Amino acid sequence: MCLAVPGKVIERFETNGMMMGKMDFDGITKNICLAYIPDIQIGEYALVHVGFAIEKLDEKSALESLELFRNMGFLEEELGETVSS
Amino acid sequence: MKYLQEFRDPELARNILSEIRAATTRPWAIMEVCGGQTHSIIRHGIDQLLPENIELIHGPGCPVCVTPLDMIDKALAIAAETNVIFCSFGDMLRVPGSEKDLFRVKSEGGDVRTVYSPLDALKIARENPEKEVVFFGIGFETTAPANAMAVFQAKQQNITNFSMLVSHVLVPPAIAAIMDSPTNRVQGFLAAGHVCSVMGYAQYPPLVEKYRVPIVVTGFEPVDVLEGIRRVVVQLENGRAEIENGYKRVVNFDGNIPAQTMLAEVFKTTDSAWRGIGIIPNSGWRLNEKYRAFDAEAKFEVSGIKTVESPLCRSGEVLQGMIKPHECECFGKNCTPRKPLGATMVSSEGACAAYYNYGRLAQIAQRSV
Numbered sequence: 001m002c003l004a005v006p007g008k009v010i011e012r013f014e015t016n017g018m019m020m021g022k023m024d025f026d027g028i029t030k031n032i033c034l035a036y037i038p039d040i041q042i043g044e045y046a047l048v049h050v051g052f053a054i055e056k057l058d059e060k061s062a063l064e065s066l067e068l069f070r071n072m073g074f075l076e077e078e079l080g081e082t083v084s085s
Numbered sequence: 086m087k088y089l090q091e092f093r094d095p096e097l098a099r100n101i102l103s104e105i106r107a108a109t110t111r112p113w114a115i116m117e118v119c120g121g122q123t124h125s126i127i128r129h130g131i132d133q134l135l136p137e138n139i140e141l142i143h144g145p146g147c148p149v150c151v152t153p154l155d156m157i158d159k160a161l162a163i164a165a166e167t168n169v170i171f172c173s174f175g176d177m178l179r180v181p182g183s184e185k186d187l188f189r190v191k192s193e194g195g196d197v198r199t200v201y202s203p204l205d206a207l208k209i210a211r212e213n214p215e216k217e218v219v220f221f222g223i224g225f226e227t228t229a230p231a232n233a234m235a236v237f238q239a240k241q242q243n244i245t246n247f248s249m250l251v252s253h254v255l256v257p258p259a260i261a262a263i264m265d266s267p268t269n270r271v272q273g274f275l276a277a278g279h280v281c282s283v284m285g286y287a288q289y290p291p292l293v294e295k296y297r298v299p300i301v302v303t304g305f306e307p308v309d310v311l312e313g314i315r316r317v318v319v320q321l322e323n324g325r326a327e328i329e330n331g332y333k334r335v336v337n338f339d340g341n342i343p344a345q346t347m348l349a350e351v352f353k354t355t356d357s358a359w360r361g362i363g364i365i366p367n368s369g370w371r372l373n374e375k376y377r378a379f380d381a382e383a384k385f386e387v388s389g390i391k392t393v394e395s396p397l398c399r400s401g402e403v404l405q406g407m408i409k410p411h412e413c414e415c416f417g418k419n420c421t422p423r424k425p426l427g428a429t430m431v432s433s434e435g436a437c438a439a440y441y442n443y444g445r446l447a448q449i450a451q452r453s454v
């Protein structure tokens with residue numbers, strides 16, 4: 001549970017003074033806190049852990065690890081939902 | 086090499102493996118301190134692809150597994166209180182306390198909820214002002230910034246019915262404790278990549294120098310793990326002990342500064358107990374005085390807890406690399422992920438559960454036939 005899953009920022013907004021974003025993880029979208037990488041832009045990828053983006057990632061590595069996450073069944077575990085394969 | 090096809094880049098994996106083979110002239114013991122790496126190693130059979138004289142020791146890298154028993158018991162006591170909504174990451178629910186687990190508390194009527202993020206718990210608190218909402222804030226440095234933010238926001242927004250039971254552990258002091266142990270066999274470390282994405286790796290050069298031990302920042306994907314091992318082996322064979330970053334696409338030296346600033350605002354270091362290992366100095370975080378009002382331990386008087394660890398469980402020895410999971414008599418018999426005796430059998434990142442899930446016992450039995 002210390003793993004971080006790559007996702008793509010598709011929206012940016014503020015809640016209670018916190019920079020937030022809607023992010024897409026292989027079809028699942030979630031609201032994610034962007035306060036720790038506030039300069040991330042729409043279309044960029046970041047590693048996300050328990051609802052927080054912690055580091056930017058280039059698109060190629062992001063897509064590759066997403067695929068691996070899916071195959072290893074980590075995606076469901078990390079995003080706390082059931083992902084249909 | 087039936088596993089290799091499953092690698093994202095089998096060719097690259099094969100090359101790294103042959104480099105490891107060519108470099109290895111002597112036996113070496115290498116520890117990974119990341120549950121994700123442990124999972125990846127067992128799932129992809131990396132330990133079985135390596136030359137026989139390279140041993141991987143699965144260290145205390147799973148936060149669910151090392152959360153101390155008295156913290157679990159406190160969580161159980163708080164979760165059982167009538168006015169409480171107890172929120173936790175899902176993998177904590179089956180962790181055995183002295184007498185029961187959170188699932189049991191839930192089935193006995195406790196309001197125990199699984200959340201994805203600590204911010205979800207904060208939302209529940211906002212929506213249920215008449216209840217006390219407690220979040221079980223566990224984890225390594227990767228998770229801590231999220232938990233810190235939830236507490237910070239609770240104070241900012243004056244959400245007084247929110248509190249956190251904090252049990253955070255830190256990787257570098259654990260590495261020091263392992264090296265200080267008189268029974269230590271570890272000669273090189275893979276440092277957890279995602280922990281370093283938050284903290285950077287400035288904390289490692291002093292460890293490398295003091296203990297003359299190679300440390301390589303390593304990702305968790307199979308090829309990353311192989312590359313980390315290769316770098317450690319090359320250092321060991323050449324008598325070098327350095328810090329190397331084998332996970333450059335994610336980790337830089339300084340780490341995430343905004344996250345570290347928030348951590349310093351909300352937490353301070355404390356001696357912490359690690360389940361199965363014992364107290365390690367300065368190896369954990371607790372809430373700063375300023376945030377005491379959000380400390381569940383201060384809010385709820387849960388004293389008089391007497392912890393009883395299963396006398397059968399040998400997870401301490403597993404976590405320190407003294408035995409492999411299948412060498413425990415209970416493994417797969419009276420201890421399984423559905424009915425775990427020890428915490429290392431709970432999370433898929435715990436060594437016992439990883440061995441169990443990927444049928445290690447069966448494979449080992451098969452090979453010895």
Ligand code: SF4
Pocket residue numbers: 397398399400401403410413414415416417420421425426427428429430437
């Ligand atoms: S197999 Fe079960 S009882 Fe044995 S060490 Fe692992 S968790 Fe403990």
